Amino acid sequence: MEKAPFLTVDSVIFSFDESALKLLLVKRAIDPFNDQWSLPGGMVAGAKGNTLEAIARDKLMIKSGVDVDYIEQVFTTGNDQRDPRGWSVSVVYSALIPYQAAHHNADWVADAAWFKVDELASMRLAFDHQDIIQVALERLRQKSLYSIVAGYALPAPFTLSQLQHIHEVILGKPIQAKSFRRRIEQADLLEPAGEIQLDRGRPAALFRMKPAARKYTFVRNLDG
Amino acid sequence: MEKAPFLTVDSVIFSFDESALKLLLVKRAIDPFNDQWSLPGGMVAGAKGNTLEAIARDKLMIKSGVDVDYIEQVFTTGNDQRDPRGWSVSVVYSALIPYQAAHHNADWVADAAWFKVDELASMRLAFDHQDIIQVALERLRQKSLYSIVAGYALPAPFTLSQLQHIHEVILGKPIQAKSFRRRIEQADLLEPAGEIQLDRGRPAALFRMKPAARKYTFVRNLDG
DNA sequence: TATATTTAATGTCTATAGGTCAATTATGTC
DNA sequence: GACATAATTGACCTATAGACATTAAATATA
Known part of the structure; x- marks a missing residue:
């Protein structure tokens, strides 16, 4: 050139x-x-x-x-x-x-x-x-598979189900709710932000991304 | 600008x-x-x-x-x-x-x-x-922590001990030989290439990188 | 030849973190 | 109050890495 x-x-x-x-x-x-x-x-x-x-x-x-x-x-x-x-x-x-x-x-x-x-x-x-x-x-x-930055594509605050859902859409496959929540809780990546009542069912807790979530990576991948 | x-x-x-x-x-x-x-x-x-x-x-x-x-x-x-x-x-x-x-x-x-x-x-x-x-x-x-591309910095063929050693130097900390070998074997990333007798001790098996090793990532990190 | 030394390789048990799935909780609806 | 719907959690299972002792294969030396 x-x-x-x-x-x-x-x-x-x-x-x-x-x-x-x-x-x-x-x-x-x-x-x-x-x-x-x-x-x-x-x-x-x-x-x-x-x-x-x-x-x-x-x-x-x-x-x-x-x-x-x-x-x-x-x-x-x-x-x-x-x-x-x-x-x-x-x-x-x-x-x-x-x-x-x-x-x-x-x-x-x-x-x-x-x-x-x-x-x-x-x-x-x-x-x-x-x-x-x-x-x-x-x-x-x-x-x-090893972070939750996808949460930045959601309007805050959001529920864990919503956060899980966007991950499932991105990955094109279902995720175990228990695994998903457990690792996020253990890594302390989200900040509580009240709760919300959707159309049906039990009300859901709301969260925002903590600053740490921007860079955090889990040591194990989810099933991919 | x-x-x-x-x-x-x-x-x-x-x-x-x-x-x-x-x-x-x-x-x-x-x-x-x-x-x-x-x-x-x-x-x-x-x-x-x-x-x-x-x-x-x-x-x-x-x-x-x-x-x-x-x-x-x-x-x-x-x-x-x-x-x-x-x-x-x-x-x-x-x-x-x-x-x-x-x-x-x-x-x-x-x-x-x-x-x-x-x-x-x-x-x-x-x-x-x-x-x-x-x-x-x-x-x-x-x-x-999740691949063995560091092996490309070694002259082939190399021993597993040498491959482990370069990883330890890069990471600045020791690695469990067993863990290291186990995951590599399971992922089938190396190709046998005879064996060699170093100065002392048991002779070591020699290997080369298989093509798959270039892109392969383990689902779990080593201790970091 | 037997023993010590050295490095390679492996067996085995433990620990950690995700996978599975049933059970429980909190609401709204009929 | 019973049912439906989601959210959340409990309990057990599994996969994979960590720890570390043991075995293997060679050389050096007594």
Whole structure:
């Protein structure tokens, strides 16, 4: 490659709604891939922020109206095939946000929409964004076996059943409630936040993520 | 940031020699940080290769005479502080290579040398390479709790005792031989490769990494 | 040749943490 | 008050790592 490659920051933003894992995409308004759905993000050159993560956050705020709490770097993809214009590099971030907070804002941004990850698999997205999403998804699945960061995709406070449910959706398989609760309690990852009465059944205790939950990893994986 | 940032690929190359974890550094011959030790790597612009990883491998081959087998992306650092010239981004790779193969080659490359990771902690390195190394090290330590990729830093074939030893050095604590062997055997990660008689004691069986060992992760961590 | 020494390899028991699933608790409904 | 529905917990089972003693296979030495 001769010149410096294009450098972009793209984010895979996960959320949880109607028992489904969803992901925020924006419709491109310029070539290449004009009019196709793509990951929110953009060029690093000219962006605002002192670090890559700050730039990623800023772009999400500006372009998608999303103020992200939990965000982490997934990986960086770069080659001479992913952009028809030539060499390009994308630093990929993954974020988890409560659907509610995001929903309203996503409305006032033109051409931003949430897609269920299942439906999404068959869509043709811009660049190699489909591949990127698969990597981010796999990472999220792995992580859900030994952490509870998925909880950042729920509006706080939430019940343990809700927290378990999002894990089950991400993993695509049921989890033993007892195992799930036991390890969380032992690791002291959640903070009590009252209780709530759902439509039916026994009222459930409410919790918020404790700061420790952001980094905590269990020494054993759940059945995967 | 206005213009596109500098984009580089840097590699943290680990190896194992004299019971110590070592790491390959090269002395810079240009500003900034002229004459200071730094991670092998360089600018992506103008480099040879169709992917970031290919470029990383090529730079190691050309500049350090090292042909890497095991290499993986660690993370990407980017901000306006790490390079005095302004915004710069570095995609960081981590590689594990047998010391023997590496040693000779490192000789015919000017100003490349191996450093024990312990000694290295007090050195002043170029850019934020000291920080990068710490991240790569931490990643390697984590990984050594649930995989045996550290074996790629040994010349094949190797004994189980040697494989255990490098893990102990990386983790900085002893490992139960029984636990270590049991899980490896059960996961069928190694291929028998004869046996060897060391200076003293019972001869040891020799093994090589099976392909599966590259990606395999145990469901449970060793004591960390 | 027998014994001590050294390192490799294994047997066995214990401890820990998740898996299973039944039982209990707390509400709302009929 | 009996039933339905969820949440939560109790009790036992299982899998896998930790501890540590024991056995195995070689060399060195008396």
